[in-house]
Amino acid sequence: MNIKSVLLAIAAFALSSCALKTKTPAEDAVSIKVSQLLAQMTVAEKVGQMTQVDFALVAAPKDKLADYPVDTAKLETAILKYHVGSILNTPYDQAQPLATWRQISLAVQQTTAQSRLKIPVIYGIDAIHGATYLKGATLFPQAINMAATFNPELSFQEGEITARELRTAGLLWNFSPVMDIGRQPLWPRLWETYGEDVQLASILGSAYIKGHQGNDFAAPDKAATCLKHFVGYSFPITGRDRTPAWLGERMLREYFLPTFAAGIKAGSPTVMVNSGEVDGIPGHANYRYLTTILREEMGFKGFVVSDWEDIKRLYTRDKVAASPREAVKMAVMAGVDMSMVPYDFSFSELLLDLVNSHEVPMSRIDEAVSRILTVKYQTGLFGPAQTFLPAAANFATPAAAASNRQAARESIVLAKNAQSVLPLKKSANILVTGPTANLRNVLNGGWTITWQGSDESVYPQDQPTVLEALKTKATGKIGYVEGSSFDTVKDIDKVLAELKNYDYVLLCLGEKPYTETLGNIDSLALEPAQMQLATAVLAAGKPVVLLMLGGRPRLITPIAEQAAGVVLGFLPGMEGAAAIADILYGDYNPDGRLPISYPKHANSFNHYDHKPAEAFENNTYDPLYPFGHGLSYSTFVTRGLTLEKNRLAMGENLKLSVQVANTGPVKGKETVLVYLRDVAASVSRPNKQLKAFKKVELTPGQSETLHFTLTPDDLSFIGVDLQRLIEPGDFTVMVGNETAAFSVAP
Known part of the structure; x- marks a missing residue:
């Protein structure tokens, strides 16, 4: 049988399962309202709706911020003269008190009430691990840590809590989650992703969206989300932020589109555009990505917002537009509905001129504005005057x-535990050293209180550092000598002199906080100062536990080989230090799993789902720690892998079951990972791909049988003709150390 005839019946929207649906009565009602409103709008009002400006354009002087954060005249200019549809960002790049945010929300609402058509402004904010620009908010582990939990329920809870806390401030639109796939470890936004695996990222991101939005994101405790950054942004060939990616069509469809498809299916109503370029086409000028694929193939119905100043950069940076005016035309015609300008009204002025000269058709403007207005109706902005969710209970x-x-506990990965050095007794005498030991910012990373998250002075003092968290729990002596900063040797001699008074060393290394281009690096190698500290401490002969904090897998191979224990903390959030202390002392049994492959060598960036040629002859998949790795203070065994049948008809589901048992001494959680291999195919297939997972808690001696279902989509891939298909043939299921085979009939 010709394999090309065995196309999987996912049809035109196979990428996303987001096929067009019949409108509900509520959707019909919104469509009618949007059409009626659109018919009343002037061209200037329409173009204004497509304009998003930074709060700096309407902010009061910084010294007046505490009195009243808004310059009323500037706000009136933005809304009443330029008709701006959206404002974003926090005043002066710093988290503000709840009272300040409420003043801002009310000022914007009151000013729009003075406008001719009273069209509300939608305010956008980066709340990527909690309400990051709201003082005192609950700040969760960053996304890379949430992925390490392998626990969708925690991601759902994070979404719920973030939306609820935003709504106490009157904020309804969150620029989160990042659905880019994290497969370039140098990239300074890796930690904003859910890791290297498509299935894991899709499930965790979707859970977050569902928690954040519920069934109706106009509900008083819900808010809209935004998928970032469509598409290919996360895979720059150099690893440097906002630099080119080179993606073949098959790679795009296998790895980079499915996570966004999952976010669309979960209901996210907005998408933000890739700030870089793919195959020579900047994201903001890519009609094929923004219209042909996102709209026509994936069925996305919401609106597309640019990233920061990126329409201008089509002219200033990318050199694909000959003028700022041409850049606006290019982006709007490619499919961008709203421009994050952000510091002036140039987009409105240029687009108005383009419409008046008939270079941008009114039909395209109406299309974009209809999408924006629809989301505003869906968000409840056209409803009764805004009331704030009460803070006390929310x-x-x-x-x-x-x-x-x-979430912090489940996000921390115990990577090595030689001779069961961990957990430590609370009576143990521990010398703590290293640059990440006594800082709060290293637990949180970028987009925390400030953009870069690096200003230690603004962090809440009631949240402990790692050092302080250990002191809170310990009955033994806890000493501290810094040893080195991130890049400067300080007092290594003092560290070595103090060692004789302690039983163990906790060596705290890692990265400064960063995000975006300010986090660009040329190598994953740790700074020489940290390596010098580590070398000296390891040579002293005391048992060393290495704790790594930071957003990327910095190279630690020689340290990890000699250390007795290795704990990978990444960016566990405000509760991270307490969670680390819980794990080091055994008050919590670690259960985090790596959502990335942790490299052993420079430039050794293979992924777990590598192709056969990447593990053939002299080629190997040889990370320091593989994807899915994570130790426990207990032991778990999976056994009894059973398939419901070993031969499937085309299009059938496959049910399977496996038993997992806690064979160790303490209660703990185990994540059971189900992998699939297509034995032979017309396009080379990965050695294995994650298709399902479940996390269960078991007491010593307890066992549980878990059930999974593999769907036809799980068996499919992008074929020779770039269509998603299933080919008949043999497949292998892998769970733990067990395998089982089945075949798909022609």
């Missing part, structure tokens, strides 16, 4: 803190 509650603490 902001920074004990329940939110408990959820955050649990």
Whole structure:
């Protein structure tokens, strides 16, 4: 049988399962309202709706911020003269108190009430691991850590809590989650992703969206999300932010589109554009990506917003537009509906001129504005005057803190535990050293209180550093000598002199906070100062536990080989230090799993789902720690892998089951990973791909049988003709150390 005839019946929208649906009565009602409103709008009002400006354009002087954050005259200019549809960002790049945000929300609402058509402004904010620009908010582990939990319920809770806390401030639109796939470890936004695997990222991101939006994101405790950054942004060939990616069509469809498809299916109503370029086409000028694929293939119905100043950069940076005016035309015609300008009204002025000269058709303007207005209706902005969700029961509650603490615990990966050095006794005498030991910012990373998250002075003092968290729990002596900063040797001699007074060393290394281009690096190697500290401490002969904090897998191979224990903390959030102490002392049994392959060598960036040629003859998949790695203070065994049948008809589901047992001494959680291999295909297939996972908690001696279902989509791939298909043939299921085979009939 010709394999090309065995196309999987996912049809035109196979990428996303987002096929067009019949409109509900509520959707019909919104469409009618949008059409009626659009018919009343002038061209200037329409173009204004497509304009998003930074709060700096309407902000009061910094010294007046505490009195009243808004310059009323500037706000009136933005809304009443330029009809801006959206404002974004926090005043002066710093988190503000709840009272300030409420003043801003009310000022914007009151000013729009003075406009001719009273069209509300939608305010956008980066709340990527909690309400990051709202003082005192619950700040969760970053996305790379949430992925390490392998726990969708925690991601759902993070979404719920973030939306609820935003709504206490009157904020309804969150520029999150990042659905880019994290497969370039140098990239300074890796930690904003859910890791290297398509299935894991799709499930965790979707859970977050569902928690954040619920079934109706106009509900008083819900808010809209935004998928970032469509598409290919996360895979720059150099690893440097906002630099070119080179993606073949098959790679795009296998790895980079499915996560966005999952986000669309979960209901996210907005998408932000890739700030870089793919195959020579800047994201903001890519009609094929923004219209042909996103709209026509994936069925996305919401609106597309640019990233920061990126329409201008088609002219200033990318050199694909000959003028700022041409850049606006190019982006709008490619499919950008709203421009994050952000510091002036140039987009409005240029687009108005383009419409008046008939270079941009009114039909395209109406299309974009209709999408924006639809989302505003869906968000409830056209409803009754805004009331704020009461803070007492909804902001920074004990329940939110408990959820955050649990997420931090489950996000930390115990990578090595030689001779069961961990957990430590609380009576142990521990010398703590290293640049990440006594800082709060290293637990949180970028987009925390400030853009870069690096200003230690603004972090809440009631949240402990790692050093402080250990002191809170310990009955033994906890000493501290810094040893080195991130890049400067300080007092290594003092560290060595102090060692004789302690039983163990906790060596805390890692990265400064960063995001975007300011986080660009040329190598994953740790700074020489940290390596010098590590070498000296390891040579001293005391048992060393290495704790790594930071957003990327910095190279630690020689340290990890000699250390007794290795704990990978990444960016575990405000509760991270307490969670680390819980794990080091055994108050919590670690259960985090790596959502990335942790490289052993420079430039050794293979992924777990590598192709056969990448593990053939002299080629190997040889990370320091593989994807899915994570140790426990207990032991778990999976056994009894059973398939419901070993031969499937085309299009059938496959049910399977496996038993997991806790064979160790303490209660713990185990993540069971189900992998699939297509034995032979017309396009080379990965050695294995994650298709399902479940996390279960078991007491010593307890076992549980888990059930999974593999769907036809799980068996499919992008074929020779770039269509998604299933080919008949043999497949292998892998769970733990067990395998089982089945075949698909022609």
